[in-house]
Amino acid sequence: MDKKTRDDLLKLFQSKLDEAMRLYLETCTRCGVCTEACHAYASMGQVKYIAAYRHEIVRRIYKRYFKGRGRVWPAVGEAKELSEMALDELYEAAYSCTGCRRCMVYCPFGIDTQMLMSIAKLLLIGAHTEPEILTMLADTSIEKGRSLALFKESFLTGIKNLEAEVVKKWRMEAGETAIPIDVEGADLLYVALAGAHSIVPAAAIFDAAGENWTLSFFEAVNFGAFVGDPTKTRLILDRIVQEAKRLKVKEVCICECGTAFRVMKQLSGKQPFEVSAVTEVHARYLREGRIKVDKSRFKKKPITYHDPCQIARNGGVIDEPRYILEHLTGDFQEMSPDPRYNWCCGGGGGLVALGEDTLDFRMKSAKVKVDQVKATGAQILATACENCHTQLSNLNDHYQMGVDVRFLSSMVADALVQ
Amino acid sequence: MPLERDTFLVFIRAKEDSVEIVYYIVLVPMVYVALAIFLAGIVIRLIKLFLEPKHPTTLQIFPERRPRWLWALHDTFLLPTIRRHKPVFWVVLMLYHIAFLLLIIGHIELISEIKPFQIIPHKVFLGRGFVGLVLSLALLFFLFRRFVSPTRDLSVPEDYYLLILLFLTVLFGSQMDWARRWYGYDSISVESYREYLSSLLLLKPHISTDLTAPGHSFMLLLHVFFANLFLMFFPFSQIMHSFFALPINKLRRG
Numbered sequence: 001m002d003k004k005t006r007d008d009l010l011k012l013f014q015s016k017l018d019e020a021m022r023l024y025l026e027t028c029t030r031c032g033v034c035t036e037a038c039h040a041y042a043s044m045g046q047v048k049y050i051a052a053y054r055h056e057i058v059r060r061i062y063k064r065y066f067k068g069r070g071r072v073w074p075a076v077g078e079a080k081e082l083s084e085m086a087l088d089e090l091y092e093a094a095y096s097c098t099g100c101r102r103c104m105v106y107c108p109f110g111i112d113t114q115m116l117m118s119i120a121k122l123l124l125i126g127a128h129t130e131p132e133i134l135t136m137l138a139d140t141s142i143e144k145g146r147s148l149a150l151f152k153e154s155f156l157t158g159i160k161n162l163e164a165e166v167v168k169k170w171r172m173e174a175g176e177t178a179i180p181i182d183v184e185g186a187d188l189l190y191v192a193l194a195g196a197h198s199i200v201p202a203a204a205i206f207d208a209a210g211e212n213w214t215l216s217f218f219e220a221v222n223f224g225a226f227v228g229d230p231t232k233t234r235l236i237l238d239r240i241v242q243e244a245k246r247l248k249v250k251e252v253c254i255c256e257c258g259t260a261f262r263v264m265k266q267l268s269g270k271q272p273f274e275v276s277a278v279t280e281v282h283a284r285y286l287r288e289g290r291i292k293v294d295k296s297r298f299k300k301k302p303i304t305y306h307d308p309c310q311i312a313r314n315g316g317v318i319d320e321p322r323y324i325l326e327h328l329t330g331d332f333q334e335m336s337p338d339p340r341y342n343w344c345c346g347g348g349g350g351l352v353a354l355g356e357d358t359l360d361f362r363m364k365s366a367k368v369k370v371d372q373v374k375a376t377g378a379q380i381l382a383t384a385c386e387n388c389h390t391q392l393s394n395l396n397d398h399y400q401m402g403v404d405v406r407f408l409s410s411m412v413a414d415a416l417v418q
Numbered sequence: 419m420p421l422e423r424d425t426f427l428v429f430i431r432a433k434e435d436s437v438e439i440v441y442y443i444v445l446v447p448m449v450y451v452a453l454a455i456f457l458a459g460i461v462i463r464l465i466k467l468f469l470e471p472k473h474p475t476t477l478q479i480f481p482e483r484r485p486r487w488l489w490a491l492h493d494t495f496l497l498p499t500i501r502r503h504k505p506v507f508w509v510v511l512m513l514y515h516i517a518f519l520l521l522i523i524g525h526i527e528l529i530s531e532i533k534p535f536q537i538i539p540h541k542v543f544l545g546r547g548f549v550g551l552v553l554s555l556a557l558l559f560f561l562f563r564r565f566v567s568p569t570r571d572l573s574v575p576e577d578y579y580l581l582i583l584l585f586l587t588v589l590f591g592s593q594m595d596w597a598r599r600w601y602g603y604d605s606i607s608v609e610s611y612r613e614y615l616s617s618l619l620l621l622k623p624h625i626s627t628d629l630t631a632p633g634h635s636f637m638l639l640l641h642v643f644f645a646n647l648f649l650m651f652f653p654f655s656q657i658m659h660s661f662f663a664l665p666i667n668k669l670r671r672g
Contacts, residue, residue, distance in 0.1 A: 020473035020669055027662040030577055032569035033500050033507070047571040056572070069654045078574040104479055108497050109663060110670030112477055266475045316480035340479060 005127070006082050010065055012126045015230075016119045017066070024111045025062050028055055034111075037103035039343050040096055043367035051103035051113045054093040058116045061086060087127050094120035094228070095131065096361065098348030100309035105340045117349075121228025131357075134227035134350050141223060142232060145239035148217060155217060156181065162196055162203075169204035169413050179203045182247070183214035189249040190278070191220040191240055191260065193386055198255045201413030202278060208416050209290040213253075216243055220260035221386070226350030237263055244273050253281050256407055258310030258348065258385040265315060277311055279384045282412050283320035286327055293327050297415035302331045304378035305408070306369075306392060307342045308385030321384060321408055328415055333376040343369045345383075347391025362391060363398045370399045384408045441630050444643045445614070446623040452646035459653025464661060478672030490668040507563070514556035520549045528608065529615045542608050547599045550592025557585040580655055583648050590641035597634055605632040 017025075030052050036042055040049035047053055060080035063070035070079035080086060099114035124130040144151055163178040172178055179199065180186065190206065190213055192198040199215065206213045218239050224232030244252050251274045254261040265275045285291040305325055311317045318339050325332045336342040346366030351358045373381055373392075381396070381403040383389055393405045483489045492498065501508040523535055524543045535544075543549075561581045564573045597603040610628040617624040629635060652658070 017470065018473050019467060019470040019665075020477055022467055022470055023662055023666040023669065026467075027656070027659050027666050029656045029659055030569070030572040030574065031500075031507075032563075032572050033504055035568050036503065047568050050568060050572060052572045056574070067654075076574070076576045076579065101479065104670060106499050106503055108493075108500050109659065109666045110479070110493070111666070112669075115477070269474075313479055316482065318481055339481070 001083055009082060009123050009126045012122050013061070013065070013119060016122060020112075021115060021119070024055075024115055025059055027109050028052060028059070028111055030056075031108065033108060034103040034106045037106040039098075039100070039102070039346055039368050040361075040365035042343075043346075043365050048092065049096060049365075051107070051111075054097055054113055055111065055116050057086075057089045057093045058119050082123075087124065087129055090120040090123055091129060093117065094124065095349070095351070095354075095358070096365070098309070098344050098346060098351060100344030100348055101314055102309070102341070102344060105313070114349075118228045122230070125227065125229055130227055131350065131354055134223050134353060135229070135232075137353065138223035138227055138229060138232045138236065141219070141221075141236045141239075145218065145235065152217070159199070159215065162200055165196065165200045166203045166207065169200065170208045170416060171418065172207055176207070178207060180214045181217070183212075184247050186212050186214035186247060186249050188213040188251045188253050188281070189216055189240075189244050189247060189273075190214070190253045190255070191216040191218065191264075192255045193221055193257060194219045197407065197410065198257075198386070201407070201410040202255060204413045204416060205282060205285065205291060205409065209285040211285075211290075214247060214249070216240060218243065220255050220257045220264070222259055222263045223350075223353065225259050225263050226353055233263060233267070237267055240264065241268055241271060244271070249273055251276060251281075253278055256308075256384040256386060256389070256409055258308040258315070258387060261317075262310040262315045277315065277317045277320075277384070278409055279311070279317055279324065280320045282409065283323045286324060291412075292417045293412060293415035294417050295327060295330065295415075298329055298380060298411070300329070300331055301379040301404075302333050302377055303329045303380040303382055304333045304335050304373065304376040306335060306345060306373070306381060306383040306388055307339050308383060308388045309342075309344050309348060311384060312339050312342065317384075321382075324408060324412060325382065328411055333378045335372055335376055343372050345369055345388045345391040345395070347387045347394075352387040352390045359394065362394065366391065366395055370395055370401060373401060373403065378403060380404045380406055380411075382406050382408045382411060438630070441625065441635075441639060444639055444646070445625055445629075446618070448646045449618060449642065452649040456649040456652055460658070460661065463653055463658060467662075473669075476672050477669045479670050482672055486671040487668065490664060490671045493667040493671065494663045510556050510559050513552050514560075517545075517549045517552040517556070520545050521553065524549065528611045529619060530612060543595050547592070547596050550588060550595050553588045554585065554592060557581055557588060561585065576655060580648075580651065580657065583644055583651065587641060587644040587648055590637045590644065593637050594634060594641065597637075603634065606634060606638070 032052065034051035038049050038051055060078055061082050063077045064074060064079035064081060070077060094117045097113060097117045099117065101112060101114050103113050104110050121130065125135070159179050159181060166178040188206070188211055190202060192202065192215065203215070222233055222236045224234070224236045240252065252264060253276050254264050255278050261277045268275060286293070303325060305321050307313065307318065322332070346362050346369055351362055381392055383392060383405070384407065389405060389407055395401065396403055396405050497508060497511060500511060524545065526532060527535060527542045527544065561578070563569050564577055564581070594606065606629060610626060614625060614629055629638060
């Protein structure tokens with residue numbers, strides 16, 4: 001690696017340093033309590049998947065270039081040059097970590113592995129060795145925000161085609177639009193994913209609850225966050241923030257997508273609107289009696305719920321899905337006695353978005369998740385995140401678990417009572 | 419053979435002198451240097467850290483509990499995550515940290531008598547020798563833990579150096595305590611330590627022969643030598659977790 005490249009990469013590293021990051025970089029005592037926390041380690045038993053081991057890959061470079069000690073006496077902390085080989089290690093560490101932050105619940109200090117891996121991901125972007133597809137997807141999202149007019153027509157036509165499906169689930173009053181778009185002064189802006197499964201059930205429930213809502217032009221998913229590019233993450237987020245402000249909505253409701261929810265909720269800062277997960281909104285409708293569901297709809301099959309890491313442990317939406325499930329079944333089986341310790345599905349951090357490339361690793365690293373689901377004896381596996389749903393479906397096929405993997409929102413929509 | 423005898427005496431005297439010089443260097447200037455590095459290092463590192471911008475988003479883990487600062491204190495001092503996942507390790511860690519606290523109090527009492535500490539009446543050095551014993555055994559436990567995978571694969575040289583350094587410091591320090599308590603060896607008294615340490619504190623360093631003459635003096639020499647090394651290494655090492663543990667735990671609590 002030439003000097004110029006290295007200096008540029010170190011500038012990127014520097015840009016990630018703040019008080020929290022320094023604490024995460026400087027406090028670890030390598031006590032090893034985090035060993036069993038990572039699902040990849042628990043499933044595969046390889047040392048490189050231990051949280052502290054992943055940290056050290058980043059920390060060694062930090063010690064070498066940002067601490068005096070690493071220059072004077074590098075051996076004592078195994079400080080390491082930033083080289084091509086180091087980049088390979090960073091890739092391996094960052095793209096085998098789903099950012100679920102389960103290790104944070106084991107660490108006596110609460111060191112955030114996802115944060116440390118964000119340094120690795122940024123360095124990979126700087127060296128142009130990140131997974132290209134994620135950057136391409138992020139760029140597409142940003143482009144869509146810049147030239148909305150180009151996409152508008154085809155989007156509106158696509159949505160029109162979905163309205164019939166919504167009406168099938170929920171008979172509307174005459175003269176109402178099943179999927180309202182671009183409604184200024186709506187109470188709620190719903191940000192979905194590109195896909196009928198993310199729009200149709202949600203629309204039926206909003207309509208059933210008599211919500212004054214409008215559908216966003218943009219998809220919620222933030223590929224900028226997956227690839228760890230702070231600038232792109234912000235640009236993708238800002239499209240939605242601008243739209244929400246333009247339409248003067250009171251609430252932005254994020255579809256079943258963990259990353260989108262956490263980024264919107266925690267990164268958007270102080271705004272004139274509230275941010276909520278669609279699960280929270282559905283629980284609210286049930287609590288207020290705005291929608292009613294048929295408890296016998298799922299034929300008394302045992303149901304379990306997988307807490308998406310970014311929504312539960314990292315986003316705080318924990319009680320709401322359980323409240324909804326109480327209304328959907330009398331046979332709810334809890335997966336983990338404490339939701340903080342729920343195993344990650346193994347699909348986060350952009351791994352699912354990388355598709356076939358990561359499939360083998362995703363299947364091997366999530367063995368513990370499969371065991372956890374099996375132990376519940378559930379026949380329906382509900383979740384509230386697109387990535388989790390894809391990964392759990394892959395696991396279901398691969399391990400022949402024989403469960404029905406469902407989105408919680410679609411279960412609510414299916415059980416709606418007129 | 420008067421000449422030969424004289425040469426011999428000169429040689430003995432020179433040797434005594436050089437031993438005295440070593441004692442002096444370790445017990446006086448090296449202590450000052452170590453303390454200066456220790457204090458300045460810690461202060462500079464803390465200032466540098468807290469001058470960094472705050473992270474713009476929350477880094478907390480849910481479900482949250484309030485008041486957050488109280489739970490952060492709870493996490494910092496009771497190590498609940500370790501209690502849950504590694505109960506044996508937790509017991510040793512708690513014993514170790516409590517003993518370390520008692521050890522600091524013990525050393526303060528070696529500077530001068532402090533009334534409030536005598537709420538529970540005790541002889542100086544407190545702990546009846548068990549503080550040092552607990553520390554030594556705990557340090558060996560921590561060290562041997564690192565020889566076993568997977569902790570072994572995570573460890574870097576620093577981790578071993580620090581534990582060995584601490585073990586040597588504690589061992590020689592405790593030996594002085596044990597000698598007085600358990601083997602009835604009392605040629606270095608608490609008063610001798612107080613005289614030496616308070617003279618250091620008042621910047622009028624004085625080493626009496628009470629400290630350097632007895633057979634156990636080399637224990638003191640080695641104890642102070644390793645302690646000096648430890649203090650000098652402290653601000654540059656992960657032992658800084660003693661200062662970072664609270665703010666970092668606060669981040670997790672939000």
